[in-house]
Amino acid sequence: MSLARSFPRVFLLMLVVWAVPSVWAAEFTAAAEVIEDRCLTCHDSDTKKGGIDLSPLLEKANASYGNYTRLWIRLENMVARGEMPPENKKPLAAAEKAAIQEWFHESFVLRDGKSHIGPTPLRRLTRYEFENTLEAVLAVPLKVPYRDSITGTLTESKITALVPSDIPGESGFDNDAHRLGALKPPLNAFADAANYALDQFRRNPAAIKAVLGRAEIPSDVSEADAKAIISKFLLRAFRGNAARLPDYERAFHGLYAKHVATSKDSRASLLHVFEMILVSPEFLYRFEHSQAQSTPYPVNGLELATRLSYFLWAGPPDAELLNLGQDGSLLKEAVLKKQIARLLNSPKRIALSENFGGQWLGFGELMANREYLLNERWNRETYDEALFFFDELIRSNRSVLELVQSDWQYKRASALQAKGHGYQQLKPDALPRMYADIFANRQSKTRNRKTRYDPPVLVQRQGDRDGGLLTSAAIMRVTSSKTRTSPIRRGVWVLNTLIGKSMEAPEDVPSIEEAREALNIKRNPTVAELLKQHVSKAVCHACHKEIDPLGLGLENFAQFGEWRTNYPDMTPVVASGEMPNGKAFESPHQMKTLLLELYGDDIAKNFARQLFAYALGRQLQPYDRLSLDQIVSAAKQDGYKTSTIIEQIVLSKQFLYRQDL
Amino acid sequence: MKQDSYLIPRRTFLKGAGVSLALPFLEIMKPAVSHAKAKAAKADPVRLCVLYKGCGVNPHSWDIVGGTETEFELSKILRPLAPVQKDIVVLGNLDNDGVSSHMDAPGTFMSATKHKDANRYSFDQRIADYIGHQTPIKSVQLTADNVWKAHPWLNILSYDKSHQPLRGQHDPQSAFDLIFKNAAQATRQTELASVLDGVRDASSSLLRKASSQDRQVLQQYFDSLRDVEKSIERARANGQVAAADPKLAEIDPTLEAGNLGERVKAMMDLITLAFWTDSTRVASCMLANTNSRIHYDFMGVNAEFHYVSHHVRNKKVLPAYDSINIWHTAQLRYLIEKMKTLPDGSGTLFDNSLILWGSGIKHGDYHSLTDLPVVLAGGGGGQVELGRHVRYPEARPFGNLLLTLMKLMGAPAESIGDSTGLLPGISSKANFKPVNPDDGSWKITQSDGQTLTAKGLLRIEIEGEQEYYLLRLSDKSDLEIRIPFMNNHRLRFDRNVGKVVVVTGQYKVIGGKKTLVSLKAAKAP
Incomplete structure (x- = not known):
């Protein structure tokens, strides 16, 4: 490493060593004292209540990012929410609470007293993004075409058949840069997929015209012409990034020349070189210019264009966005906001519902996991109801709280064929639409009534059973087994996934099935009785007072989402319970109302947190807190509208800036 | 695709979801097999197949009580193996270390190394790294259980030398293509090699110019590049089966994914075929993961495997739990019997194979890691004395079995995970004293x-x-x-x-x- 490059780091290191102890020593000592006095009675290395040993946190060396980061985060969470010390112990005094939070803020949120965004990881295309990117670069359709009839199978695209799906990372999403970066990319699969896509491209005159600006891929061109074609293709494939273009031009021109000398066929040789380009690192990874800085600095326009399109479209920027990026005008806030709106007005925004929504809420498994396969119609209808619902939140700029309750919903077309269904279809102007209908072309043209597949229809909520994505057939199914519902699974889903509260069962607490006999429950207890008994035990109570009502309140929805008032054995369903704040409910609708009352802000914040992590391609860290708070508080002003959250994410330092160390 | 000239119409070979390994199909494979055989070393190669079944067992239905090493009565779960009792070794008292979560159990089973993700290098891959260069495909990973987009870890058994998880093929058709067709397309292989060669040339400067964090990520890219190149070389050097018989590339069995039963059968058939044609010598298959939500309604049990595995306080699930485990040992019998029908070298394919069947946890409810349920089958080229129940008087590290299998597969090593040495009683009788002898003091x-x-x-x-x-x-x-x-x-x-x-x-x-x-x-x- 050159001296020039190593200098800032050495300097930084000196600064840390010299500055930190004197400035922070007092704050750390204060926090450590609180931990020692108030936490270690239960959480020392011997007692380790709930499997938690906080004694290492007394070491100064463990008091910043390192092996104990997670433990610190957990401690700070518990203290901030007032969940520890537990109810039967004296709560922390304000000063004690402040001591822990202040140290945490200094040490984990700030760096050297300043806000920062942490190192920016290199991002690799996911399978989903790879397919979108190939489609855009080659101007050929590769995804499964939408079908308006039932054919008997749920087909996947050739690309998804060839390329394995990605393993989600700590962020919970498969676009997690750290996970993708730690794994070997399946290059043989990428190459086969690119080869297939180029084969489609080769046979598609319109695509050739769009990409190369000529009627055909020439089979006999001059070397100069061929080089021009390759250069053009390179820039397109590399999303306008010309940083290392001359190097690549030289290399790929050379490779072309070598190949064509043997093949004597410029078309074959061009396609061969195209395939190389489509599996090259510059295509598969989104490189940004690094300044080796430990403080945030703005990315350039082109980099921002790419970040923005992969966030909102999970695909590459189009020509307009590229131009604005290239000339730097995208860096102006007004231009950027306009582009956000333009991108959200495009059919490509389906990525947000399909890829983000499908992964976050889990309804994506309905189309991918054989576990949920019932029949083509049911799976498509169930999935589409959720997909259309999620998109409607964005399309009409609605509040994310409508995930829980809404006056409208998408209802499967087959349900509207039954006589006396009573549903009232909403007129196109019933909701104040902000963006275009991306599903407009999905109306069925098939006449055959048996095989016809119609997309779900926007209807007015009917009575108290309907409304909200939470009680959609999709969510009710993915939180159940095939043969029965599980209030616990559902309750945990609401808490974990929707509210964003992590529920880690301590190792010494038995699950409810295990506790059944321990609690001396009669032979065939009802579901509610079983849960009630469970909650009466203190060790179970802590979590199950929160979990159980959320699941019990959904018991009127059977495992495939249909409404029921009796269990299969004809015992009545009782969907009543009491929320942790003591308020009682007697129906799913009432439970959802209380859910919003009690956890509305948490749900909105969690939506923002999840989308932020998805946008950044990494798990959020304490240093992201200031931005997250800003996003959430701005969104709260207008009742948590989706567009505000999206816009605020894009305007955050994390999204606009970069940091290397 | 043109109508082929085979004895029976294509599409009926491995028919639909049922995928029976029809004899005519094997007949067709014969030239390819003889080709592979001619290339093989004088000694018949030994193959290794690992079948993993999660969710443990009800120990009381699994354990063999009483009897001697060679004269013993199979337990309830092992009973389907009665017709092949002379072809198996049931091993008892082999322990793994640590606690085992749903995600962790398969990886621990394959590497005797705790903790998901960290430094795992599974024993099948250690073997494949030793002997994989002798076959067109280094090793094959299959997963019959459903794959969760959000939790793919559940189904991962194998980890390569650089601790990378190797994901299994879930779709039998893709697995067939992978084993018999992809690498068979010589033209495409050449093209692919040339593409990757070009990419390496064009991008070599990138690695030098990248920032240090980016370089770490890029290293994975270039490692993958090298892996693919090696696999192409290997396929070339060992003469892909289909390359010897180009007609094979036209076989299109149209395998459907079907239900778990159909998938497992298809995968057993594919493993058999891959071994018999010497396309690969190492294979693993995830029959059921340790959080398996599959309903076994196809065999008459309409319950989730994982749900019924937590049986201690929910005794009414026990019959279902046992039935599912019994079904899984029946799948082992199917593979044993299939392999025994195929001539290989001087004996049968079974004689030249090693099959390890087991679960990474013992007690389905407690997730205990001691006394793992394990069955070994296959002659291992005359290296295994079959037809026995070996219960080690003191617990031995499970890693010792993995180490022993590595040795039998010609991939000796000092240790794997927490292994302490080779396991006695595999190649010859253990002759341990009977367990729990009555010394007259029971009163x-x-x-x-x-x-x-x-x-x-x-x-x-x-x-x-x-x-x-x-x-x-x-x-x-x-x-x-x-x-x-x-x-x-x-x-x-x-x-x-x-x-x-x-x-x-x-x-x-x-x-x-x-x-x-x-x-x-x-x-x-």
Whole structure:
């Protein structure tokens, strides 16, 4: 490493060593004292209540990012929410609470007293993004075409058949840069997929015209012409990034020349070189210019264009966005906001519902996991109801709280064929639409009534059973087994996934099935009785007072989402319970109302947190807190509208800036 | 695709979801097989197949009680293996270390190394790294259980040398293509090699210019590049089966994914075929992961495997739990019988294979890692003495079995994970002393009006959903033990079944017989 490059780091290191102890020593000592006095009675290395040993946190060396980061985060969470010390112990005094939070803020949120965004990881295309990117670069359709009839199978695209799906990372999403970066990319699969896509491209005159600006891929061109074609293709494939273009031009021109000398066929040789380009690192990874800085600095326009399109479209920027990026005008806030709106007005925004929504809420498994396969119609209808619902939140700029309750919903077309269904279809102007209908072309043209597949229809909520994505057939199914519902699974889903509260069962607490006999429950207890008994035990109570009502309140929805008032054995369903704040409910609708009352802000914040992590391609860290708070508080002003959250994410330092160390 | 000239129409070969390995198909493969054989070394190569079944067992339905090494009665779960009892070795008292979560169990089983993600290099891959260069495909990973987009870890068995997880093929058609067709397309292989070669040339400067963090990520890219290149070279050097018989590339069996039963059968067939054609010598298959949500309705049990595996406080699920495990041992029998029909070298394919069948946890509810349920089958090229039940007198690290299998596969190593050495009793009789011999000391040693202490061999009986215990005494009588659930639970008393144990507790006289009704202590003598 050159001296020039190593200098800032050495300097930084000196600064840390010299500055930190004197400035922070007092704050750390204060926090450590609180931990020692108030936490270690239960959480020392011997007692380790709930499997938690906080004694290492007394070491100064463990008091910043390192092996104990997670433990610190957990401690700070518990203290901030007032969940520890537990109810039967004296709560922390304000000063004690402040001591822990202040140290945490200094040490984990700030760096050297300043806000920062942490190192920016290199991002690799996911399978989903790879397919979108190939489609855009080659101007050929590769995804499964939408079908308006039932054919008997749920087909996947050739690309998804060839390329394995990605393993989600700590962020919970498969676009997690750290996970993708730690794994070997399946290059043989990428190459086969690119080869297939180029084969489609080769046979598609319109695509050739769009990409190369000529009627055909020439089979006999001059070397100069061929080089021009390759250069053009390179820039397109590399999303306008010309940083290392001359190097690549030289290399790929050379490779072309070598190949064509043997093949004597410029078309074959061009396609061969195209395939190389489509599996090259510059295509598969989104490189940004690094300044080796430990403080945030703005990315350039082109980099921002790419970040923005992969966030909102999970695909590459189009020509307009590229131009604005290239000339730097995208860096102006007004231009950027306009582009956000333009991108959200495009059919490509389906990525947000399909890829983000499908992964976050889990309804994506309905189309991918054989576990949920019932029949083509049911799976498509169930999935589409959720997909259309999620998109409607964005399309009409609605509040994310409508995930829980809404006056409208998408209802499967087959349900509207039954006589006396009573549903009232909403007129196109019933909701104040902000963006275009991306599903407009999905109306069925098939006449055959048996095989016809119609997309779900926007209807007015009917009575108290309907409304909200939470009680959609999709969510009710993915939180159940095939043969029965599980209030616990559902309750945990609401808490974990929707509210964003992590529920880690301590190792010494038995699950409810295990506790059944321990609690001396009669032979065939009802579901509610079983849960009630469970909650009466203190060790179970802590979590199950929160979990159980959320699941019990959904018991009127059977495992495939249909409404029921009796269990299969004809015992009545009782969907009543009491929320942790003591308020009682007697129906799913009432439970959802209380859910919003009690956890509305948490749900909105969690939506923002999840989308932020998805946008950044990494798990959020304490240093992201200031931005997250800003996003959430701005969104709260207008009742948590989706567009505000999206816009605020894009305007955050994390999204606009970069940091290397 | 043109109508082929085979004996039977394509599309009927591995018909639909059923995928029976029809004899004509094997006949067609013959030239390819002989080709592969001609290339093979003089000694018949040995193949390794690992079949993993998660969710553990109900120990009482699994454990073989009594008998000798060669004369023993199969337990309830092992009974499907009765027709092939002379072809298996049931191993007992092999332990792994640590606790085992759903995600962790398969990886620990394959590497004897704790913790998902960290430094795992599974034993099948260690073997493949040794011998994989001799076959067109280094190793094959399959997963019959459903794959969760959000939790793919559940189904991962194998980790390569750089600790990368190797994901299994879930779709039998893709697996077929991978084994018999992809690498068979010589033209495409050449093209692919040239593409990757070009990419390497064009991008080599990138690595130098990248920032240090980016470089770490890029390293994975270039490692992958090298892997693919190696696999192409390997396929070339070893003459892909289909390359020897180009017609094979036109076989299109149109395998459907079907239900779990159909998938498992298809995968057993594919493994058999891959071994027989010497396309690869190492294969693994995830039959069921340790959080398997599959409903076994295709074999008449409409319940989730994982749900019924948590059976301790929910006894009514036990029949379903046992049935599913019994089905899984039946799949092993299917593979054994299939392999035995195929001539290979001087014997059959079975004689030249090693099959390891097992679960990474023993007790389905407690997720215990001790005394793992393991069956070994296959002659291993004459290296395994079959038809035995070997129960190690003291617990041995499970890693010792992996180390032993590595040696038998020609991939010797010093150790794997927490292994301590090779396992005796695999290639020849163990001749251990019988377990739990009655030395005449099994009796009530102390008794007053209320409490007693007794020593004996603990067994279990099930009456409907109710279990009770019997302590076998030297006078051949049984002392009944009927204790409340929590008493049992706190002592983890159930774990003593099959062992000699000393118990102390309160008794009542019921029907003229002393019956222990609560226990104070239970421990090994």
